[in-house]
Amino acid sequence: MFGRRKIIRLGLYGPPNAGKTTLANKISMDWTGEPVGSVSEIPHETREVQKKERVVIQTRGKKLVMNLLDMPGIATKIDFEEFLAHGLSVDDAQQRAKEATKGVIEAIKWLENVDTALVIMDSAKDPYTQVNITIIGNLEARGIPVVIVANKIDLDDAKPELIQEAFPQHPVVKISGLRGQHLEELYNAIAKYSV
Amino acid sequence: MKIQMEFISSDVLKDMLGGDKIEFILKKIKGNKILVLDGGLSPLEETRLIEETMSKINKSFRGIEISTLRDKVDGGIKNKLIKFLGGQTGGLTVIGPSKLVKKIKKEPQKILLFAEKR
Numbered sequence: 001m002f003g004r005r006k007i008i009r010l011g012l013y014g015p016p017n018a019g020k021t022t023l024a025n026k027i028s029m030d031w032t033g034e035p036v037g038s039v040s041e042i043p044h045e046t047r048e049v050q051k052k053e054r055v056v057i058q059t060r061g062k063k064l065v066m067n068l069l070d071m072p073g074i075a076t077k078i079d080f081e082e083f084l085a086h087g088l089s090v091d092d093a094q095q096r097a098k099e100a101t102k103g104v105i106e107a108i109k110w111l112e113n114v115d116t117a118l119v120i121m122d123s124a125k126d127p128y129t130q131v132n133i134t135i136i137g138n139l140e141a142r143g144i145p146v147v148i149v150a151n152k153i154d155l156d157d158a159k160p161e162l163i164q165e166a167f168p169q170h171p172v173v174k175i176s177g178l179r180g181q182h183l184e185e186l187y188n189a190i191a192k193y194s195v
Numbered sequence: 196m197k198i199q200m201e202f203i204s205s206d207v208l209k210d211m212l213g214g215d216k217i218e219f220i221l222k223k224i225k226g227n228k229i230l231v232l233d234g235g236l237s238p239l240e241e242t243r244l245i246e247e248t249m250s251k252i253n254k255s256f257r258g259i260e261i262s263t264l265r266d267k268v269d270g271g272i273k274n275k276l277i278k279f280l281g282g283q284t285g286g287l288t289v290i291g292p293s294k295l296v297k298k299i300k301k302e303p304q305k306i307l308l309f310a311e312k313r
Contacts, residue, residue, distance in 0.1 A: 074245065075258070076248065076258050076259050076260060076293070077258025078249070078252055101250070101252050104245065104246075105246050105250065111242065126300075128301050128302065128303075129301065130241075133263070134238055134242060134263075137237075137238025138238040138241075141237070141238055
């Protein structure tokens with residue numbers, strides 16, 4: 001045990017379609033050359049926790065070893081008709097809804113098993129939602145360091161400054177996971193706030 | 196078109212254990228009521244409510260809309276302990292079934308709830 005580098009369990013949390021898996025893939029591709037999971041415009045594409053273990057990142061001369069934990073999106077409702085609107089069959093939509101509910105439960109259960117959390121938000125959407133507030137409040141109550149990721153800053157209607165205004169008590173890093181913009185700042189923040 | 200709202204005093208919930216409180220709330224929500232809880236739910240209670248909601252979703256119950264306004268509290272150890280244990284530190288929570296509550300818009304000091312019964 002002695003002399004081993006601590007492995008940080010980094011949980012990626014947020015509502016569905018905030019870009020969690022896109023970011024997890026980008027981080028993983030940057031440092032391991034392998035993706036974590038598949039992405040889709042249909043909500044709840046990630047319905048089980050996806051892990052990439054022993055991802056070693058180096059930033060400002062510091063080496064961090066992380067287990068990336070890409071969580072299913074947390075939501076308060078799952079409507080299978082939403083999946084029908086995306087072109088899924090009735091059976092597929094119902095199955096996806098069933099799996100999505102289990103995914104939300106799994107993501108919540110994992111809250112007590114992460115060392116640092118990235119809370120991913122879509123910069124083009126209102127950040128002041130109860131899901132975001134509940135996730136952050138829960139992490140705060142457990143004393144888990146939070147870095148808020150204002151994602152999708154490449155979108156024309158992105159307003160990442162609203163995220164900073166809504167959650168002034170936490171560091172906010174403005175990035176585009178899709179374009180790979182400002183990821184160095186994110187790695188620095190992960191290194192700084194992971195204890 | 197009738198939509199029933201129920202305002203629940205903190206006295207009703209204060210002696211309930213965590214699981215009982217969540218069951219009490221969900222039973223009323225599944226009965227198509229919109230609840231306003233005096234005292235509000237803590238973040239840990241909210242996540243527990245979301246968990247239980249997910250386990251009950253089916254064709255007729257598709258989830259909830261929820262929003263909490265919290266009183267500003269100092270960050271002292273006592274308040275942090277109360278919050279961690281799921282206790283109340285003031286505020287209110289509005290919850291309703293998603294088939295009735297179409298949208299909740301939250302602002303720092305107010306909640307706007309849009310309900311529609313089809």
